[in-house]
Amino acid sequence: MSPFRKTRSFAALLLIGSALAGCNAASRLSQVGMQPPLTTIQNPTALPNYQPVALPMPAPITEERQANSLWRQGSRAFFKDQRASQIGDILTVVINIEDEAKLNNRTSRSRDAAEGASLPALLGLESTLEKVLPGDADASNLVEAESDSSSSGAGAVNREEDINLRVAALITQVLPNGNLVLSGRQEVRVNYEVRELFVAGVIRPADITSTNTVPYDKIAEARISYGGRGHISDVQQPRYGQQVFDIIFPF
Structure with a gap:
C-alpha cells in the first residue's frame, strides 16, 4: 500500500473515531481533573422533552357545597389542608422498593431428516443422463439429502433489589379530574461522583398523606431513575469502541 493511501486510511479512522466519540468525549476532556458539574435548576415545563400529560378524563362533576359547613371535601385539617394541591406545590415521594425475582429456563431441540429421489425410467431417456450430467450419473440414485441439527439453551435470572429513598417533587400540572402530575429531580455530588434521582408520574390528591408525602x-405512569455520572460510573462503562463493536459484530 502506498504511503498516500496509508495516510488517507489513517485519517479516515481518526474521522470515524471522532464521530463515534461525539461531544461526550470533548466534554469529558474539558473536565479532566475537575469535579463533574451540577446542572442548573430549571423549570421542568421548559425542558426540551417536556410534554403535558393528556389522559382520558371522566365527565366533570359539580361539587355540592353544604350550607353552614366548616369542613371542605377532602380536607384533613380543621382550618386548612396543608397537602400539595396546586401547580408549584412541593411534596415528598417515598421510594421503598424491595424487588426479588428468580427464573430458570432450559430448552433443547433435535431433528433428523433424510430425503432421497430416483428416476429409473423417463421415456427411455434415462440412458442419456451421462450426456447431460457430468460424471457417472445413476438414475436410480439421482437425489439424496440428509440433515441433522440440534440445539440446547439454558438461562437463569436471580435478581434482588433494595432501594430506600426520599425525594421532593414539584406539582407541574393539575388534570381536569383533579389528579396531579409531579416531577422531581435530585443531584448529590460526593467527591468526583454525582448521584442522580428522577421521579415523575400522576397521583391522586387523596393518596397524599397528612405529612405531605406519597x-x-x-x-x-411512574418513571423512576436512579444512577450516576463521574469517575466511578465512567470506569464501570465499556469503552465506546467496544460498545460499537458489540453492536455491529454479527457473531
Missing part, C-alpha cells in the same frame, strides 16, 4: 406505588 408512596411510589401510588404513582401512576
